[in-house]
Amino acid sequence: xxxxxxxxxxEMRNIHIEGFSxxxxxxxxxxxxxxxxxxxxxxxxxxxxxGKSTLGLAAMGFARPGCRITQxxxxxxxxxxxxxxxxxxxxxxxxxxxxxxxxxxAAFNPAHRLIDQTCESAIRANIQSATESRQDAVxxxxxxxxxxxxxxxxxxxxxxxxxxxxxxxxxxxxSPRPDLIIFDxxxxxxxxxxxxxxxxxxxxxxxxxxxxxIYITHDLAVVxxxxxxxxxxxxxxxxxxxxxxxMLESPKEEYTRSLWSVxxxxxxxEKGEDIVLSMQGIDAAYGSAKVLHNVSINLPxxxxxxxxxxxxxxxxxxxxxxxGLLPPSAGSVQFNGTALPAALRERTPEQLxxxxxxxxxxxxxxxxxQTVGEIxxxxxxxxxxxxGQQREKRVIELLExxxxxxxxxxxxxxxxxxxxxxxxxxxxxLAAEPDIIICxxxxxxxxxxxxxGILQLLLRLQxxxxxxxxxxxxxxATVKAISDxxxxxxxxxxxxxxxxxxxxxxxxxxxxELLLSSVPEMDPDWLTTLLKERV
Amino acid sequence: MVARQGLRRKRNILHPVLATILKxxxxxxxxxxxxxxxxxxxxxxxxxxxxxxVLGQAATEETVAAFRRELGLDKPAPVRYLDxxxxxxxxxxxxxxxxxxxxxxxxxxxxxxxxxxxxxNTLFLAGVTAxxxxxxxxxxxxxxALYRNSFYDxxxxxxxxxxxxxxxxFVAYILILLLASLWPVxxxxxxxxxxxxxxxxxxxxxxxxxxxxxxxxxxxxxxTRAAIINLLASPYIExxxxxGATRSEVILKHALPNAWAPxxxxxxxxxxxxxxxxxxxxxxxVYPGIGQLMVDSVTARDTPVVQACALIFAGTYIVLNLIAxxxxxxxxxxxxxxx
Numbered sequence: 001x002x003x004x005x006x007x008x009x010x011e012m013r014n015i016h017i018e019g020f021s022x023x024x025x026x027x028x029x030x031x032x033x034x035x036x037x038x039x040x041x042x043x044x045x046x047x048x049x050x051g052k053s054t055l056g057l058a059a060m061g062f063a064r065p066g067c068r069i070t071q072x073x074x075x076x077x078x079x080x081x082x083x084x085x086x087x088x089x090x091x092x093x094x095x096x097x098x099x100x101x102x103x104x105x106a107a108f109n110p111a112h113r114l115i116d117q118t119c120e121s122a123i124r125a126n127i128q129s130a131t132e133s134r135q136d137a138v139x140x141x142x143x144x145x146x147x148x149x150x151x152x153x154x155x156x157x158x159x160x161x162x163x164x165x166x167x168x169x170x171x172x173x174x175s176p177r178p179d180l181i182i183f184d185x186x187x188x189x190x191x192x193x194x195x196x197x198x199x200x201x202x203x204x205x206x207x208x209x210x211x212x213x214i215y216i217t218h219d220l221a222v223v224x225x226x227x228x229x230x231x232x233x234x235x236x237x238x239x240x241x242x243x244x245x246x247m248l249e250s251p252k253e254e255y256t257r258s259l260w261s262v263x264x265x266x267x268x269x270e271k272g273e274d275i276v277l278s279m280q281g282i283d284a285a286y287g288s289a290k291v292l293h294n295v296s297i298n299l300p301x302x303x304x305x306x307x308x309x310x311x312x313x314x315x316x317x318x319x320x321x322x323x324g325l326l327p328p329s330a331g332s333v334q335f336n337g338t339a340l341p342a343a344l345r346e347r348t349p350e351q352l353x354x355x356x357x358x359x360x361x362x363x364x365x366x367x368x369x370q371t372v373g374e375i376x377x378x379x380x381x382x383x384x385x386x387x388g389q390q391r392e393k394r395v396i397e398l399l400e401x402x403x404x405x406x407x408x409x410x411x412x413x414x415x416x417x418x419x420x421x422x423x424x425x426x427x428x429x430l431a432a433e434p435d436i437i438i439c440x441x442x443x444x445x446x447x448x449x450x451x452x453g454i455l456q457l458l459l460r461l462q463x464x465x466x467x468x469x470x471x472x473x474x475x476x477a478t479v480k481a482i483s484d485x486x487x488x489x490x491x492x493x494x495x496x497x498x499x500x501x502x503x504x505x506x507x508x509x510x511x512x513e514l515l516l517s518s519v520p521e522m523d524p525d526w527l528t529t530l531l532k533e534r535v
Numbered sequence: 536m537v538a539r540q541g542l543r544r545k546r547n548i549l550h551p552v553l554a555t556i557l558k559x560x561x562x563x564x565x566x567x568x569x570x571x572x573x574x575x576x577x578x579x580x581x582x583x584x585x586x587x588x589v590l591g592q593a594a595t596e597e598t599v600a601a602f603r604r605e606l607g608l609d610k611p612a613p614v615r616y617l618d619x620x621x622x623x624x625x626x627x628x629x630x631x632x633x634x635x636x637x638x639x640x641x642x643x644x645x646x647x648x649x650x651x652x653x654x655x656n657t658l659f660l661a662g663v664t665a666x667x668x669x670x671x672x673x674x675x676x677x678x679x680a681l682y683r684n685s686f687y688d689x690x691x692x693x694x695x696x697x698x699x700x701x702x703x704x705f706v707a708y709i710l711i712l713l714l715a716s717l718w719p720v721x722x723x724x725x726x727x728x729x730x731x732x733x734x735x736x737x738x739x740x741x742x743x744x745x746x747x748x749x750x751x752x753x754x755x756x757x758x759t760r761a762a763i764i765n766l767l768a769s770p771y772i773e774x775x776x777x778x779g780a781t782r783s784e785v786i787l788k789h790a791l792p793n794a795w796a797p798x799x800x801x802x803x804x805x806x807x808x809x810x811x812x813x814x815x816x817x818x819x820x821v822y823p824g825i826g827q828l829m830v831d832s833v834t835a836r837d838t839p840v841v842q843a844c845a846l847i848f849a850g851t852y853i854v855l856n857l858i859a860x861x862x863x864x865x866x867x868x869x870x871x872x873x874x
Contacts, residue, residue, distance in 0.1 A: 062777060065768075087781075094778030106770040111792035111868055121778045156868040172778075 009179055009212050010036040010059060015072035017054050017063060017236075028054050028067065029236045038179065041206065041213045043227030043244070045220060045259070047447035048418075051236040052216045056182045059214055060097045061089045077179065094121035098173035102185040104165035108157035114168050115153025122176040133175065140171035143208070144201045163194035170202050174209065181206065181213045187222060191310035191474060192518040199225055199520075200531055218447065220259060221520035224248055225527040232256050244524050258449060260522070265452055265481040267459060269500045272300025272484065276468050277322065277355075277436055282331035284321050291317045292328070293492045299436065302466040305497075306479040308515065309489035315472045318489070319438045322470070323357060336435075353383040356429035360441035362421035366413045372399075372424050373409040379431040398427040402457060419450035423457065430461065438470045443478055455481050476519040480504075488512050551873055552864055559860050563853045570849040571623075575616045578838055578845075606632060619842065629839040633832075646843045650825065652729060654847065657817075657824040660740050660747070661809035668748040669755065669802055676759025676798075681786050683764060692760075695753035707746045707819040714742060725820040743820045747813060751805040758801040762794040796863035803859035811848040 017029040029051045036042055036059075044052045054067060061081030063069050074081040076097065081089055093099075098121070101107035108117060118140075119133040128136060134153070141149035144167040157165060166186055173181050186202065187195040203226060206213050215226045223230055223244075230247045232239040232255070240253050251257050277299040284292040292314045299305050307315045320326040322333055324344035332339045335354065341347050356379075359365040366375055376395045380386040386394055396406045402423040413421055422442060429437050439458070443451040459482060461467060471482055479486060479500070486503040488495040490511045496503060508516060517530060603609050607618070622629060628646035675695070679688045698706060715723035721741040731739070763786060766772060775789040814826030825844060832840035864870050 057777075060777065064773070090779050090781065092779075093776070094780075099774070099777040101770060101774055103770060107774040109771040109775065109789050109793070111789075111866075120780075124779055156872050158869050159872060159874050 007038040008035060009038045009040075009077060010034070011073075011075040012055075012059060013073045013075075015055065015058055015074070016070045017051070017058060017067055018070050019054075019067045021066070025068075027236060029058070031072075032233070032236070032238050034059070034231070036180070036212050036214065039210045039212055040229070041215055041227045043223035043230040044214060044216045044233060045218060045223050045230060046233035046239075047218060047449065049235075050233040052218075052233055053184050054236075055233065056184055056214050056216045057099075059180070059182060060093060060099065062093070091125070094178075095125040095127070095176045096178050097180045097182065098176065098178040100166075100169050100173045100181060100183045100186045103189050104169045104186075105157065105162060105189075107169065108165060110157055112156075113153065114155055114157065114160070118153060118168065118172040118175055121172070125176055127176050137171060137175060140174055140205070141168070143205060144168075144171055145197070146171075161194075163190055163198055166190060166198050167201050170198075170205060174205055174211070177209060178211060181211050183213060183215045183217075183226075185217050188217065188219070192476070192520075193310055193514055195222070195520070196518045196527070196530065200527060202226070203527070219520065220248075221522050221526070224522055224524045225520060232259070248522055248524065265455060267304075267480075267482055267484070269484045270303065271499060272303040274301040275299065276301040276336060277470070278334045279318065279322065280331050280334065282318070282321055282328045282333070284317055284326055284328045286317075286326075291492050292321065294331070295489075295492070295494050296331075297470075297487050297494065297497060299468050299470055300485070301435075301468055302462065303484040304462065304469040304471050304482050305485045305487060306471045306473060306483035306500075307487045307489060308473060308476065308479055310474060310515075312491075313489040314492040315474075315489055316440055317492075319357070319440055319470065319472060322438060323355060349383065353432045354434055355436045355438065356432050356434040357438045357440065358422070358425050358429050358442045360444055362418065362425045362442075362445075363413070365425055366421065368413050370412075371409065372411050372413075372416075375413075375424060376427050376431050379428060383432045394431070398431055401430065401461065402427045417450075418446055419453060422446065422454055426454075426457065426461070430465075430467075434467065436468045436470065438472070440472045441474070442471075444473065444475065451478070452481075458482065476516065488515065552871055555864055555870065556861055559857055563857050566853055567846075567849060568620075570853075571620060571846060572616065574842055574845040574849070575619065576612070578841055579612055581833075581836065623843075623846070628843040631832075631840050632837045633835055633840075646839050649840060650828065650843055650847070653823055653825045653828045656727065656822065657810060657813070657826065659736070660743060660813070660822065660824060661806065663737065663740060664744045664747040664751070664809055665806055667744065668752050668805070671748070672752045672755035672802075673759055673798070675752070676756040677763065677786060677791070679756070679760045680763035680767070680790075681782055683760075688760075691756070695756050698749040699753035703746060703750050704815050704819050706749055707742070707816055710742050710746055711819075714745075723820070725822040727823065740820075740822065743813075743816050743822055746816055746819075747809060751808065755798075755801055755805055759794070759798050762797045763790045766790045766793055792866065795866040796859075799859040799862035799866075800856075803855040807852045807855045810851045 012032070012034040015029050015032050015034070016027065018025040019028045020026075032051075032055060034042070034055070044056060046052050054064070057064065058069055058074065059076075061069075061074055061076075061084065069082060072082060076092065081092065108114070115134055115137050118137040119128075119130065122128050122133045122136070123130055127133075137153055138149055141152055146152050146164055146167055152160065152164070152168070160168070170186070183202070187198050190198060199222065213226075215223060217223050227244050229241060229243050231241040232247075232251075232253070234255055239255050240247075240251070242252075247256070248260075251260060275298050279295055279297045282292050282295040283290065284295075295314070295318060297305065297307070297318065307318065309315050317326065321328050324340070324342065324347055327342035332342075334340070335351065340351060344352075373392070373395050376398055377386075377391050380391050380394055384394075392409075395409060399406055399408055404420065404423060404427075408416075408420075408424075413424070416424065425442075443454050446454065455478065458469065462469065469482070471478075473479060483500050485498060486500050487497040488503065488509075488511065495509050495511050503512065504516065506513075517533075520526060523529075600609070607615065610618075619629070628650070630643050630645050631649050633643065675691050679691045682688050701709075711723045714720050722739055723742065725739045725743050727736050727739055767785075767790060772785060772789055775785050780789065811826075813824060814830055816822070817824040817827045825847070829841060829844040831837075832844065
């Protein structure tokens with residue numbers, strides 16, 4: 001890792017970038033400097049809205065539509081990109097500087113074969129002939145350990161998995177052998193088990209060709225594996241920059257320390273004997289596709305059961321079965337010892353009231369035209385027959401519980417931040433005075449510091465009202481923070497259920513082992529060690 | 536188990552796209568049947584009938600009844616419908632009522648004979664217009680998207696909006712005024728018959744074709760522009776730019792292949808309009824097309840001709856939309872190359 005970097009490749013000075021919204025220009029980046037040497041990998045981290053992606057794209061001299069670079073110089077290999085027209089910058093793009101986007105599924109053109117997209121830049125830049133370029137692409141696919149490297153390029157983007165697409169995109173970036181690659185949250189959309197493979201493939205190929213890279217992410221543990229140095233951004237300004245190890249061991253700034261500490265939250269587990277909800281031998285299917293096989297999960301009263309597993313493992317489907325949205329084809333759901341009707345419409349309002357849900361995307365889970373008061377007031381009216389002043393009084397109480405003041409009552413969802421929206425969704429679930437709240441990835445879309453706030457709120461509400469949570473997540477740090485018990489799911493089956501300490505302590509079943517070992521740790525040597533162990 | 540696998544294998548013989556197309560084709564035929572029933576019943580609801588229309592108010596009840604019997608109008612409606620459908624399926628659209636005056640001399644012609652040349656004229660005009668209008672609209676739409684918000688884009692938008700906002704007869708008269716009267720380049724009358732030479736025929740239909748082009752280009756051009764611009768916000772377009780693609784490469788190579796489905800739909804819609812909606816233009820230019828024939832036949836209560844025309848119009852819509860659907864399917868790699 002410790003290559004001598006002498007030659008400066010990229011030098012950005014006093015960068016100012018503005019974005020246009022609400023009829024005026026707002027500053028996004030406020031005077032950031034960035035220096036990158038040949039072969040150096042710099043991690044850019046910060047919460048959403050910190051300006052990481054904007055700064056990363058500015059390294060190419062590119063500003064997204066609705067953004068503009070207002071000040072500063074961007075010297076790439078001696079040329080100031082900031083002074084060039086788009087036509088003059090184009091020969092650099094996809095040739096000497098390449099970009100790897102967050103969602104590979106969206107960043108590949110659905111109409112073209114993968115290999116044509118991989119070779120496009122190299123052929124355009126006349127680096128290789130079409131035939132050479134295709135052979136080279138296959139070689140890159142091989143070195144990125146893509147299955148069936150010889151033929152995978154003939155497929156269309158929808159025909160390969162997300163993890164594979166992300167690796168094909170790395171091959172696409174590498175195809176013209178660029179001097180600099182911008183990785184923009186390349187593994188955020190992937191499962192942890194897939195993330196490990198993609199990270200190691202990317203790291204290997206970047207090292208092999210000696211390319212410099214800017215690695216943008218909000219995940220500290222990931223950036224620790226990839227970067228030589230880390231730069232922390234907040235509100236468009238640099239907080240600090242240091243060598244990776246120094247940064248992890250002794251961050252200077254308070255803000256950086258707070259980013260580091262989020263993962264320390266951990267609830268002490270308690271065993272619950274009184275089972276409030278139990279799924280017994282559930283099979284469920286969407287049409288002919290069977291999704292759940294003989295799933296049994298028990299939820300003790302006043303406790304949290306975390307359901308973990310990668311996407312497609314059936315976690316959310318289990319939630320749909322419990323709520324009655326998807327009637328199971330076999331098995332039953334017992335609430336307080338009596339079986340619930342399978343279908344939603346056969347359940348009584350009383351039964352509906354007892355089980356509430358909170359979703360991942362708070363944005364889409366609220367009617368954008370209703371005020372916070374209406375959103376929280378609706379279940380009060382529907383389940384508890386409250387109206388008028390009584391209703392308003394209760395809404396204000398609920399707002400207090402979620403730590404928002406009563407001025408929020410007339411606001412629309414669009415006027416709230418991501419964390420506030422999720423709080424309103426929690427209040428809406430709470431309004432029904434439920435026994436059980438099903439939380440479906442409720443913190444996945446939030447920044448780490450906001451996540452911590454939401455998790456602490458949920459824990460406090462559990463203490464005060466004895467609510468039971470079924471907490472669906474793919475994030476092990478969240479699991480540690482909130483759960484008493486853990487259920488591990490894989491391909492529609494329950495691998496194991498038990499107390500948090502039992503599940504997290506070895507020995508594990510094979511899949512749990514893979515899942516747990518794939519969770520990145522804040523140790524820069526974690527990935528290297530893990531790969532050695534797995535070989 | 537074995538039987539089930541056999542079934543599955545059998546189903547796999549058909550490529551899913553082919554299966555979808557066949558399904559659409561079946562649906563199209565079913566739609567045509569429904570439409571035929573609607574056409575038949577709505578024509579039966581028209582006030583008065585051919586007997587009274589031809590024989591006049593003065594005719595005695597017996598004469599009218601005899602005349603009706605001769606035309607088969609005395610049978611109950613469902614029977615008449617089934618007779619009609621059965622003969623249409625055999626390719627026989629029946630005989631026109633007109634020319635069959637009370638005088639007893641039967642000068643009536645078959646519907647096919649009556650409609651044939653008119654339909655040919657209409658399709659000729661529609662074809663010539665389409666050959667001009669579709670490429671023009673695509674070109675304007677793509678260039679407008681390429682240089683969007685430029686002066687060029689705005690002027691193309693303003694011009695096409697102007698032509699689409701004017702009633703077509705108005706556009707027609709303006710063109711006559713300019714190109715037939717002030718600068719007599721083209722004839723103002725488009726009266727062609729079977730003996731007209733191709734070159735002369737093209738010269739005569741120049742003005743109606745131009746009128747229709749002006750009317751339909753706007754819609755297709757704006758849809759092309761919108762479909763492309765709609766895609767320009769996609770992450771893969773940003774990716775294409777960051778891979779160094781030029782503006783025209785971005786539009787033609789990265790956006791257009793994903794925009795065919797909506798563009799094909801709006802083109803199909805406008806082409807159908809060229810066949811079924813041109814009666815006003817036909818009247819202005821005295822062009823012997825099928826639109827005029829249908830209007831005349833409605834006035835004369837000539838039911839067989841009206842029914843046949845309506846069926847042709849419905850068929851046109853169905854076939855063109857089917858083609859648009861198929862284009863949408865074959866340009867979608869998700870359907871063409873399933874996982």
